[in-house]
Amino acid sequence: xxxxxxxxxxMSVQExxxxxxxxxxxxxxxxxxxxxxxxxxSRQMILVIRQEAYKQQNATENRFSVNFQKAxxxxxxxxxxSQLGDAAMYFCAYRSAYMDTDKLIFxxxxxxxxFP
Amino acid sequence: GAxxxxxxxxxICKSGTSVKIECxxxxxxxxxxxxxxQFPKKSLMLMATSNEGSKATYEQGVEKDKFLINHASLTLSxxxxxxxxxxxxxxxxxxxxxxIEAFFGQGTRLTVV
Numbered sequence: 001x002x003x004x005x006x007x008x009x010x011m012s013v014q015e016x017x018x019x020x021x022x023x024x025x026x027x028x029x030x031x032x033x034x035x036x037x038x039x040x041x042s043r044q045m046i047l048v049i050r051q052e053a054y055k056q057q058n059a060t061e062n063r064f065s066v067n068f069q070k071a072x073x074x075x076x077x078x079x080x081x082s083q084l085g086d087a088a089m090y091f092c093a094y095r096s097a098y099m100d101t102d103k104l105i106f107x108x109x110x111x112x113x114x115f116p
Numbered sequence: 117g118a119x120x121x122x123x124x125x126x127x128i129c130k131s132g133t134s135v136k137i138e139c140x141x142x143x144x145x146x147x148x149x150x151x152x153x154q155f156p157k158k159s160l161m162l163m164a165t166s167n168e169g170s171k172a173t174y175e176q177g178v179e180k181d182k183f184l185i186n187h188a189s190l191t192l193s194x195x196x197x198x199x200x201x202x203x204x205x206x207x208x209x210x211x212x213x214x215x216i217e218a219f220f221g222q223g224t225r226l227t228v229v
Contacts, residue, residue, distance in 0.1 A: 033216060043154075043207060045220035091159060095218070103150060104211075104218055106159045 002027040004094050006107035013082045014115050021077045021110045023092030031097040034068065034075045040088040051075065087114045118144045122210050122221025129200055129228055137195045137224045139210030145190035146212030154207045166193060200228045
């Protein structure tokens with residue numbers, strides 16, 4: 001069975017600085033998707049970024065980028081120029097690509113605080 | 117992103133009564149619907165998976181007779197918490213999904229008194 005591990009329960013960063021959230025996963029599959037979701041205090045889940053396992057190039061969305069290391073099964077999220085609005089719970093998630101709509105497997109989350 | 121409407125956002129009910137939570141995907145057809153439960157400061161816990169027109173598949177430990185899921189169409193699914201008890205108080209989130217992408221409702225905070 002696949003598992004997702006987030007080893008940092010809490011992280012903090014100064015506004016305008018850069019922070020990296022860690023995520024590792026375990027799978028025997030070769031084709032899958034990885035996601036980072038943000039859950040602000042409103043508790044609405046928001047997709048931050050997605051990475052297809054078959055792509056070697058790391059995904060980037062504005063200030064958000066990932067470091068995807070397939071061999072190491074590592075998928076970290078880098079937030080550049082942190083803003084107060086980035087404060088939230090961040091979940092790393094895995095989804096198999098072998099079924100059209102397989103379930104997401106979530107990590108335990110990292111709470112990010114942003115200080116002015 | 118897709119538009120998902122989940123109602124109600126908050127509900128308080130008396131112990132022993134039933135509560136229905138509705139989830140609609142407004143601008144796309146969801147082949148699969150996932151229902152999650154989330155405890156404070158915890159991750160999302162998958163409760164069940166349903167496909168339109170089929171019976172839901174429940175995760176281990178989730179009582180199918182307590183949490184009734186109906187997925188009557190590609191745009192509507194409901195979760196009914198039957199004979200609710202205080203321990204059912206939680207945050208429930210629907211997630212209609214299509215190939216690759218999953219979307220999320222705003223969540224329902226259920227309080228059973």
